[in-house]
Amino acid sequence: xxxxxxxxxxxxxxxxxxPTFNERDNxxxxxAKLDTALAGIAWEVIFxxxxxxxxxxxxxxxxxxxxxxxxxxxxxxxRGLSGACIEGILASSAPYVAVMxxxxxxxxxxxxxxxxxxxxxxxxxxxxxxYVSGGSADSFGSARLGGSVFATKIATKxxxxxxxxxxxxxxxxRRDRFEQLAPSLSxxxxxxxxxxxxxxxxxxxxxxxxxSFGTRLHGESKLDSMVVLDFLGLVxxxxxxxxxxxxxxxxxxxxxxxxxxxLVTLYILSERYGVEFAESQAIAAFxxxxxxxxxxxxxxxxxQRLKGFSIxxxxxxxxxxxxxxLLANVGVAFSVYDQEPIWWLAGAAGALMxxxxxxxxxxxxxxxxx
Numbered sequence: 161x162x163x164x165x166x167x168x169x170x171x172x173x174x175x176x177x178x179p180t181f182n183e184r185d186n187x188x189x190x191x192a193k194l195d196t197a198l199a200g201i202a203w204e205v206i207f208x209x210x211x212x213x214x215x216x217x218x219x220x221x222x223x224x225x226x227x228x229x230x231x232x233x234x235x236x237x238x239r240g241l242s243g244a245c246i247e248g249i250l251a252s253s254a255p256y257v258a259v260m261x262x263x264x265x266x267x268x269x270x271x272x273x274x275x276x277x278x279x280x281x282x283x284x285x286x287x288x289x290x291y292v293s294g295g296s297a298d299s300f301g302s303a304r305l306g307g308s309v310f311a312t313k314i315a316t317k318x319x320x321x322x323x324x325x326x327x328x329x330x331x332x333x334r335r336d337r338f339e340q341l342a343p344s345l346s347x348x349x350x351x352x353x354x355x356x357x358x359x360x361x362x363x364x365x366x367x368x369x370x371x372s373f374g375t376r377l378h379g380e381s382k383l384d385s386m387v388v389l390d391f392l393g394l395v396x397x398x399x400x401x402x403x404x405x406x407x408x409x410x411x412x413x414x415x416x417x418x419x420x421x422x423l424v425t426l427y428i429l430s431e432r433y434g435v436e437f438a439e440s441q442a443i444a445a446f447x448x449x450x451x452x453x454x455x456x457x458x459x460x461x462x463x464q465r466l467k468g469f470s471i472x473x474x475x476x477x478x479x480x481x482x483x484x485x486l487l488a489n490v491g492v493a494f495s496v497y498d499q500e501p502i503w504w505l506a507g508a509a510g511a512l513m514x515x516x517x518x519x520x521x522x523x524x525x526x527x528x529x530x
Contacts, residue, residue: 174203174275175335176258177248179241181209183262184216190262191223191230197268201275206251207262208233208244239463241329242355243347249338258332259352260288266330267371274332274369283367284337285360287323287353288330294370295325311391319358319398324368326354337364351394358398410460411519414452422448445486446479453478461527474526481521489514 176194180187187207194205209217211234220232233247249257256278260266266288274286290297315326331353344359345352357364393406422444429440453475457466466474493510500506 170202172202172204172252172254174198174201174256174258174271174332175249175252175254176203176205176260176271177245177252178205178207178260178262179210179244179248180207180212180216180220180262181239182212182214182216184212184214184219186262186264187216187219187223190264190268191227193264193268194271197271201272204229204231204252204254206231206233206248208235208248210235210239210244211237237464240347241350242345242352245352246342246345246347249333249335250342252335255335256332257335257338258330260330265374267374270330270369270371271332277367277369278332278334282365284365285331285333285356285367287325287328287366287368288371289323289325289328289368290371290373291324292368292370296370296372315354315358315395319354319395320362321354321357322362323353323357323366326357327351328353330371331356346394346397351391355394355398358394407460407523408519411456411522412515414455414460415515415518417455418448418452421451449479449482450475452482456522457527461523464527466527477526478522481526482518484521485514485518488517 178190191205194203207216207220207230209220209232211217217232217234220230224230224232231251233244233251235244235247245259249259256275258271258274260268270288274288277283277286289295311327315321316323329350329352333356338356341356341359345355357366396406396409425444425447426440429435429443430437435443456478457471457474489510491510492513493506496509497506
């Protein structure tokens, strides 16, 4: 039997990665704009969709059936722009990869120029910048513009990032350089360019090209009111070389709030209503753990937020985890006190053990990555 010969396929020179969430109306428009802007270039576009309720992934699949340059990665149970970009870039075999939004605010006509800088070896990373000469962010409202400029200044000062617009979501990079940095990148958050530049530590040759940031026409922004936490977490992680996790700090902060709730509940039940101490303590612990669970679900693990019946299952597991954590807390505290009878040292050691246990086991079993 003769061996079959695979059909000839033009190797893609450029892959455009587009993270999406509820962008079904923008997908066909962006594809048409890319088709015009990238005439004469072997390209493909990978839409990485976070299981959009509006069926963005279905629109991309339908497009892919008529044009093989369109591809879709549909992510189930995972959210986050940075993680979507990383998955999309690593899914491509093209030597050059661009990242841009689906909301038509980035200027696709700059892509050939960006590609030319990379292929001519004048840069390893080309950034579409709103803040260099010729660039513009006039479509921003005053509050968003101020926040963007402020965040850029913080990133520049604290992380020593020498890029005028490190918060840009529009850039192009050599894929081989990206793959070298990928293991150290965060899959949480929205600022993958800042993460890239900070992780590279000045070892990426960067060129910025100006563009005018456009106005969103359809869909919804992927930024929400908690994006500031993602930004601060990324800055903190890079400043400490990933030794300090914002997620852990949030978990500990929620635990502190829980301790306050516990003490207030205990005081009200035992002192105001005369409930027996043991019963008051049990109720207070139950109230505090319940509050901690819902706060963590809302803040600490918002990218893995439990919904529906999963909340009930998660809450029961959280009770179990915290119960074991309490035993660990007491055990370590007594062990330290036996060695060095200093009450505050023993108490702090026990509390630290408890929060580390609760965080580690909760991450594994309650809000486990899907």
